[in-house]
Amino acid sequence: MEQILVPFQAADQGRGAPSWGQRDLWGVGGHEGRHVTLGGVTALPRGTSVEAVAGIVSTLVTRHPTLRTRFHVDAARRLSEQIVSSSGEVALAVLETDHPEQAAFDALVGFDQVRFDFGQEWPLRMAVVRHRDELTHMVAVYNHIALDARGLDAMLADMAERETPPDGAAALPPLEQASWQTSAAGRRQSARALRHWDRILREAPAQQFRKQRADADSPYVKLVLESEAAQLAVRAIAERTRQSTGYVLLAAYAAAVTHLSGSALVVLRVVVDNRFRPGLSDSVSAVSQMGLWSIDASAATFDALLARAMTSSLDTYMNAYYNPEERQSLIESVERERGEPVVLDCCYNDRRRGPQDLKPAADGVPTLTGGQNASAPTDPSEPVTRGTLRAALDRSVLRWEPWTAPTSPVGETLYLHIDDTPNGQGLVFTICGDTAYLAPADIEHCAHMIEDVLVQAALDSGAPIPG
Known part of the structure; x- marks a missing residue:
């Protein structure tokens, strides 16, 4: 293996407190120093040179301070300072x-399995694969603390338009984010968000899932369901109800969770990208945080459940930007008052790349346009029928995949991630679960139930929610 050192030279540098997004990804409350990455493999056009790739890397790192940031971790393992180098x-x-394909995959896995050194290492690892004097692939892995999925999108967009200098005034880098967060306005925002958390924490079940196995060999597992039927159903429901597809999917997940837990009250930690906030839309950084979402899922029909999901979702999205240490202190305070731990172990992450429901506004008041990561409504010229849904259901693919991360997550008994299929014709439901609490059969039933709930609701708005 050959290694090239790519120089960069920027005009800005500085140091200061880490931002809320950085500190949240680092972890608080005993979960500090989590190893989470983003990245992938990209096929390179024929004729791409190493010098061209190095030029792109240098340009991106120069433009985006988050890619040339390292961190100081104090004796208590708190992320105490971000240090931006010029x-x-x-x-x-x-x-x-x-x-080449196998080498690219092996490099991706190798990069991902080695923890980043937050204090000494830049938050990106990059490689190119060469076969017979021709570059074939580029491999990139980023420390999640540097950027989230939307931050990665912003960086890739900049890569495509790298001949045009970015509008630096429009996108706040992490140092400027942290400066605002310590201001009076930032403190008010955090306090407002934590009042929302306080209300839900006081009514949440202590634990949604009960431990089934006490042995230490309960593996963390991952199941994937690819479903064109779910995509068709979601779009049909969204068109009929004039709601966003994001709300539709949240409601379907809530129906499955209440069936698994036996509790009508469902509480989820929901990833909110916060990109509707001023200065964050195109920021190459990590600004997403967990919102807290709750719903009474005892509705008789899916449309009734969907109406509740919409109201709860808007509150959640507006209150997912806060000081993570203060959130942890709040959780601990409520637990002391209740005399029991409150386990928030059910999570949801809609990673689709459609338009958001909350758009930035110059006055800081976002405009509601649909659901978070909402996809376009169905084409009314192509009605969804029982026949098309039945045919699509026959094409659904369910598979178990190995858990390849170096550690299992803590506090994530059930975690649903949603993506579009590469061709955009279906949805990919990735469900990760702790089999100490949920048997593999339960996790598989969760996937099928989400699909079944959506299909039944698309066919009959008054149908009861299937169990």
């Missing part, structure tokens, strides 16, 4: 191989 070198590995 100059330095980024390593670019060049892998020579006769099996």
Whole structure:
């Protein structure tokens, strides 16, 4: 393996408190120093040179302070300072191989499985694969603390338009985010969000899922369901009810969770991207945080459940930007008052790339346009029928995948991630679960129930929610 050091030289540097997004991803309350990454493999056009790739890397790191940021971790393992450098070198590995696709995959796994050194290492690892003197693939892995999925999108958009300098005034980098967060306005925002958390914490069940196995060999598992039927159903329901697809999916997940837990009250930690906030829309950084969402899922029909989901979702999205240490202190305070731990172990992450429901506004008041990550409504010229749904159901694919991360997550008994299929014709439901609490059969039933709930609701608005 050859390694090239790519220099960068920027005009800005500085140090200061980490932002809320950075500190939340680092972890609080005993979960500090989590290893979470983003990244992937990209096929390169024929004729791409190492020098061209190095030029792109240098440009991106120069433009975006988050990619040249390291951190100080104090004796209590708290993320205490972010340090932005104006100059330095980024390593670019060049892998020579006769099996380029496998080499690219192996490099991706290798990058992902080694923890980042937050204090010494830049938050990106990059490699190119060369086969017979031709570059074939680029591999990139980013420390999640540097950027979230929307931050990655913003960076990729900048990469595509790298000849045009970005509008630096429009996108706040993490140092400027942290400065606002310590202002009076930032403190008011955090206090407002934590009042929302306080209300839900006081009524939430102590634990939604009961432990079934006490042995230490209960694996963390991952199940994937690819469903064109769910995509068709979601769009049909959204069109009929004039609600966003994001709300439709949240309601379907709530129906499955209440069936698994046996509790009508469902409480979820929901990833909110916060990109509707001023200065964050195109920021190459990590600004997403967990919102707290609750719903009485005892509704008789899906449309009734959907109406409740919409109201709860808007409150959640507006109150997912806060000081993470203060949130942890609030949780601990409520637990002391209740005399029991409150386990928030059911999570939801809609990663689809459609338009958001909350759009930025110059006056700081967002405009509601649909659901978070909402996809376009169905084409009315292509009605969803029982026949099309039945045919789509026959094409659904369910599979178990190995859990490849170096550790299992803590406090995530059930976690649903939603993506679009590569062709955009279906949805991918990835359900990760702790089998100490939920048997694999329960996790599989959760996936099928989400699909069944959506299909039945698309066919009959008055149908009872299937169990």
